[in-house]
Every structure is written in structure tokens, then in C-alpha cells.
Amino acid sequence: MSKKRSFWFVIVVLMMILPLAAACATPTPQVVEKQVEVTVEKQVEVIKEVVKTVEVEVVQTVEVEKVVTVEVPVKQEIVTLAYNGYFEKTFGPAAPPIDAIREEVAKKYPNIEVRLNIMPYEAGPWRDNYLAWFQAEDGTTDLIGMGLYWLPEFAKADWLLPLNDLISPDVLGKLNPAYLDAFTVDGQLLALGPWWGGIGGLYYRKDLLEAAGIAPPQTYAELVDAAKQITAQNPELSGWTWPALKEQVLVNRWVEYLSGHGGSYFDAAGQCAMNDANGLAALNFMKSLLDEGVTPLEALTWKEEESQVRFTSGLSVFHTGRQDMMFWLNDPAQSKVVDKWGFVPMPAVEPGQGAGFFEGWGFSINKYTENPEAVAKVLEVMFDFPVQKAFNLSQGPVQAHMDVYSDPEVLANNPNMPLIEKVASTAIPPIPSPRFAEISSILTEELHAALAGLKAPQDALDAACAQIDAVGP
Numbered sequence: 001m002s003k004k005r006s007f008w009f010v011i012v013v014l015m016m017i018l019p020l021a022a023a024c025a026t027p028t029p030q031v032v033e034k035q036v037e038v039t040v041e042k043q044v045e046v047i048k049e050v051v052k053t054v055e056v057e058v059v060q061t062v063e064v065e066k067v068v069t070v071e072v073p074v075k076q077e078i079v080t081l082a083y084n085g086y087f088e089k090t091f092g093p094a095a096p097p098i099d100a101i102r103e104e105v106a107k108k109y110p111n112i113e114v115r116l117n118i119m120p121y122e123a124g125p126w127r128d129n130y131l132a133w134f135q136a137e138d139g140t141t142d143l144i145g146m147g148l149y150w151l152p153e154f155a156k157a158d159w160l161l162p163l164n165d166l167i168s169p170d171v172l173g174k175l176n177p178a179y180l181d182a183f184t185v186d187g188q189l190l191a192l193g194p195w196w197g198g199i200g201g202l203y204y205r206k207d208l209l210e211a212a213g214i215a216p217p218q219t220y221a222e223l224v225d226a227a228k229q230i231t232a233q234n235p236e237l238s239g240w241t242w243p244a245l246k247e248q249v250l251v252n253r254w255v256e257y258l259s260g261h262g263g264s265y266f267d268a269a270g271q272c273a274m275n276d277a278n279g280l281a282a283l284n285f286m287k288s289l290l291d292e293g294v295t296p297l298e299a300l301t302w303k304e305e306e307s308q309v310r311f312t313s314g315l316s317v318f319h320t321g322r323q324d325m326m327f328w329l330n331d332p333a334q335s336k337v338v339d340k341w342g343f344v345p346m347p348a349v350e351p352g353q354g355a356g357f358f359e360g361w362g363f364s365i366n367k368y369t370e371n372p373e374a375v376a377k378v379l380e381v382m383f384d385f386p387v388q389k390a391f392n393l394s395q396g397p398v399q400a401h402m403d404v405y406s407d408p409e410v411l412a413n414n415p416n417m418p419l420i421e422k423v424a425s426t427a428i429p430p431i432p433s434p435r436f437a438e439i440s441s442i443l444t445e446e447l448h449a450a451l452a453g454l455k456a457p458q459d460a461l462d463a464a465c466a467q468i469d470a471v472g473p
Contacts, residue, residue, distance in 0.1 A: 077374045079105075080115045081143035081363065084126065086196070086395065087116055093413060094393035097195075104381050112374055117141050123149075134159045139368030142375040146191045146364040148182060153434035154364070155185040161365040162188040166376040171383060175400040182429040183362050192383045193362020195391070197398050198322035200256055200346065200356040201423035203329075205317050207340040208234070216344045218354070220260065220285060223318060223347050227294050230317050239294040242320040243307040244286075246300075246448040251440050252357040253320060254447055255428060257282040259355035260348035265431050272465035274443075275458070278352070283450055283457040290451060300452055312337060320346065323397060323420050343419040345426045358427035360398065398424070435471050442467045 087098045094100065102114045119126045127150055133141060134157065146154070154160050167189075172180065175192065183191040202223075204216055208230050217223035227239030243249045258264075263278035273279070289295040299307065304321070311319035312329060314336035328334040329341055346354040363382065365375050381387060388401035392410050397420050404410055405421040431439055442464050450460035 076111050076113065077371055078113050078115060079143065079371070079375050079378045080117050080141045081145070081378070082117045082119050082129070082141045083145040083195075084119045084121050087118075090394040092393045092395065094390045097387075097391050097394060100387050100390035100394070101378070101382055104384070104387050105378055108381060109374075109377055112378060114378060119145065123147065130154070133366070134368075137368045139366050139370050142366055142369040142371070143363050143379060144366055145195070146183075146193070146362050148193075148197075148358070148360055148362075148429050149436050151183065151190060151364075151429075152185055152432045152436065155188070155190055156434045159367050160190045161367050161369075161372060162190060163192065163365065163376075163379075164189050166365070166372065167192070168380055171380045174385070174402060175383060176402055176424055176427075178425050178427040179358075179360070179362075179400045182358055182360065182427055185432065191362035191364040192379060192400060194358075194360030194398050194400060195362055195382075196396060197358060197360025198324055199358045199360075199398065199420075199423055199427050200252065200320055200322055201426075202344050202346050203311055203319040203321055203325065204342050204344070205230075205314075205337065205340060206342040208317055209342075216342060217318075217347050219347050220349050224289075224292075224294055227317050234317075236315070238296050238310060238316040240289060240318040240320070241302075241307045241310045241316040242295065242299060243302045243304045244290075244295075244299045244448070244451055245303050246444050247303070248440055248444065249304045250447055251431075251443050252359065254282070254286070254443065255357045255430070256320070256346050256355050257286050259428050260346060260352040261285065262349075262351035262353075265433075272468040274468075275461035275465045279461055280458055281349075283447070283461060286447075287451055287453075287457060300448070311341075314340075323423065326397070326414075326416050326420075343416070343423065345423050354426050355428040356423050356426045358429055360427075360429075362400075435468075438471050439468050442471070 081101075088096050090096045095103070098114070098116050105112055105114050119129060126145075127147075130144060130150070132138075134154070146160075172189075179194060180189060180192075183189060183193050202217075209216065209226065212226070212230055212233075214226045214229070217226055223240065231237050231239050242253050244253065258274065258279060261278045261282040263276065263282055264273050267273040290297055290299065307319065308321055308325055310316045311321070312325070312335045323343070326343065330338045332338055346356055348354040363379060365372060365379065369375050383400055385401055385403050388399045388404050389407055389410060392399050392404050393413055397414055397417055399405075402421070405417045411417055430436060433439055446455070446460040446464040449455040450457045455463070
């Protein structure tokens with residue numbers, strides 16, 4: 001290597017070594033003042049009022065009552081009623097009564113089954129069945145067909161449930177008050193009726209009265225005068241026919257004459273009052289009709305049917321009879337007075353009132369029944385309008401429900417219903433005594449004796465009252 005080149009090599013090496021040596025030497029301390037900006041992050045709590053709109057959801061709590069329907073089996077109940085076989089028959093454009101009852105009960109009370117216990121047609125055996133049940137305190141038969149003749153006897157024995165508080169006032173309010181009174185004993189309503197029955201009224205020859213210019217009579221004097229005037233022009237006619245045979249029918253007519261003269265059965269003390277002045281006037285009037293020929297003497301031998309024949313044959317001007325005569329009076333095959341008759345309440349004289357003897361049948365509740373509430377429901381249905389109408393169309397025109405008498409279908413079937421309605425308001429029941437049969441027998445004998453001229457009227461009534469008082473009211 002040349003010297004020149006070696007020189008430059010040494011210089012290069014020195015230049016490399018010197019910096020390295022300087023770097024490895026111990027530094028000399030120096031104080032250096034220098035401003036440094038430092039960014040420090042620090043959490044600071046700052047209270048700041050901020051207005052902010054916040055939507056708040058309000059939840060309202062509503063208590064809901066939860067109704068849980070639980071099906072409880074309805075108790076099935078049986079209500080048995082007692083009546084004769086006519087309940088299964090119909091004589092008109094409607095179902096038999098028992099069918100109508102069952103149909104209407106099923107609509108209102110599906111849980112009640114109505115059964116029929118058929119009674120004998122004869123009143124004696126029928127009553128005997130009741131006596132056996134009552135004496136045994138047997139409530140198997142709940143509703144019993146009740147004859148007015150039996151009502152005082154059964155009432156005295158306390159065998160019937162009073163209906164005053166059992167039957168709805170709405171039902172009672174639709175029934176004829178005269179009929180309600182007839183089935184009431186000592187203020188207690190013991191039966192609803194009539195279900196069937198008859199009520200006495202005065203039939204008259206409308207054609208003959210109109211021709212003579214005479215209005216239907218309202219008093220006994222008017223009737224007698226009209227009868228005498230018309231029979232004077234028509235001597236083949238009887239003036240006034242009514243049955244006076246020595247049997248129950250004579251007592252029925254006596255009741256009408258007694259009421260028409262203001263008489264009564266008993267006084268306030270329960271003693272026979274039929275022999276007082278009003279009773280004597282009634283019996284004297286009855287006898288005068290026979291003595292003067294207004295009523296034929298043969299009436300003393302007439303049953304009810306025989307006296308009816310006289311009128312339907314066109315042989316009398318006036319006739320006292322029941323409303324059921326209407327069914328054949330306009331039948332040309334049975335009557336000669338078709339469309340020639342009228343029917344009005346019985347006449348009277350002061351202080352009396354016109355009265356029609358009412359022999360009706362109703363229904364009472366057996367005191368020993370085990371379900372009186374269900375029985376009362378059935379009884380209400382029986383005397384509500386639908387069943388009463390059905391019975392009218394089925395078997396006859398005497399019903400307790402007053403709306404029946406103005407129903408268009410009923411009137412179409414029996415246009416004479418308004419005539420019956422007027423007479424119905426005069427209904428008077430049989431002698432109200434548990435001894436009715438004995439009293440009736442006594443009266444039959446004594447009244448007939450007086451009418452036949454075998455006894456003076458006063459003597460006959462005195463004898464009757466003495467026996468009645470001995471028997472007891």
C-alpha cells in the first residue's frame with residue numbers, strides 16, 4: 001500500500017473511533033430549564049341544570065272480578081195433582097187440560113214434572129180418597145181438585161195451605177174477585193178456581209121481550225110482570241121455569257132467592273139466620289111463583305135437566321139455569337130458540353143483590369206436601385192466561401182469569417163469553433159449613449114441604465134452623 005493511501009486510511013479510522021469514544025465518556029451534569037406543556041385528564045363533577053322532556057308511560061292497574069260459572073245440577077221435582085178423568089179429555093179446539101199444564105210448566109220450570117193422579121168421577125169416592133190421605137198425613141199428591149162443598153170441612157180440619165202469601169199478587173190480580181171470595185174461608189184463600197163449574201143466571205126469550213118492548217128484568221117484580229104479560233098473549237108458555245125437586249138443586253135455587261132478598265146463612269154468632277124476615281120473604285116469594293102459576297106446579301118434580309128442556313123447547317119465557325146451557329141453545333138439533341135468547345144476572349129486591357149459585361171446582365195445596373214452593377209454581381201456571389185460555393177452548397167457559405173473556409180466539413169459539421162474565425161477578429158459594437151435606441139435606445126437606453103446601457113457610461124455616469143449629473155450623 002502507498003503511503004498516501006495509508007494516510008487517508010488512518011484518518012478515516014480516527015474519524016470513526018473518536019465519536020464512539022466521546023459517546024462512552026461520563027457526562028457532565030447540566031441544569032436545563034425548559035417549559036413543557038402537559039395535558040392532564042381529570043374527572044371533575046359539574047352540577048348543571050338541564051331541562052329535558054321525557055315521555056313517561058303511566059300504567060293503570062284495574063281490578064277485574066273474575067266470574068266463574070259453575071254448572072250445578074238443577075234438582076228435578078215432581079208435582080202430582082189429583083183430578084178426575086176429564087183432565088185427559090178435550091171437547092173443543094185445544095189440547096186436554098193436563099197437556100196444556102205440562103207444556104206451560106215445562107216452559108217456565110223445566111225441572112218440574114207434572115203427574116196426574118186420576119180420581120173417581122163420583123164425588124163420594126173422590127172425597128174418601130182425600131180423607132184417607134189427610135188422616136195419614138200423606139203429601140204424595142200435592143195439588144188436589146177441590147169442590148166448594150168440601151172446602152169448609154177441609155179448612156176446619158186444617159188440611160190445606162193458605163195461598164195468600166204463596167201465590168204471586170200478579171197472578172191473583174188477574175182472577176175474578178167473586179171467585180177468590182168463594183174459595184176464601186175466614187180470610188184465608190184456600191184454593192184457586194174455578195177450574196170447572198157452573199153458575200146460575202137468568203135466561204130469557206129475547207125475541208118475546210123485544211116484541212113486547214120489555215127490557216131484561218133486574219128486579220123480581222119486573223120479571224113477574226113481564227112473565228104474566230107475555231104468557232097472557234101466549235098461554236102455551238110457562239112464565240119462569242126452575243127445578244124444585246126435593247134434592248140438592250132445590251137448595252141451589254134457594255141460595256139465589258135468599259141472597260136476592262138480602263138474607264144470609266148464619267148470623268154473627270154462627271146461628272142459623274135463614275128463618276129471619278129476609279129468609280121468610282124469599283121463601284114466600286118462591287111459593288107465590290107456584291101459587292100464581294108463574295112457575296108450573298110440576299116444577300116440584302123437575303130435576304135440572306127437565307127444567308132446561310122446557311126452555312130449550314121454546315115453552316117458557318124465563319129460566320134459571322147454569323151457563324153451560326149455552327152450548328146447545330144455539331144448536332138447531334137440540335134447541336128451538338136458536339138466537340132467540342139472552343142471559344143476565346139473577347134479579348133481586350131491596351135490600352138483596354142478584355146472585356148466581358156457584359158450584360165450582362178449584363185447586364188447593366195439600367198441607368202435607370214436601371215441596372210447597374214447586375207446587376205453588378205449578379198452581380200459578382195453571383191459573384195464568386195461557387192455561388186458562390187453553391182450558392176454555394178445551395172444556396168450557398167458566399174460568400177465573402178475567403182476560404180470557406175478551407180474548408179474540410176465545411170469542412170466536414164462544415161469542416157468548418161476555419154474557420158469562422157479567423153473571424160471574426154475582427157468584428155466591430154453597431153454604432160455608434163443614435156440615436154442608438147434613439145442612440143441605442135438612443133444607444131440602446123443609447123447603448120442599450113449604451113449596452108443596454105441607455108446611456107454612458115460617459114453620460118450615462124455623463124447623464130447618466133448629467135442626468141446623470143442633471148439627472152445628
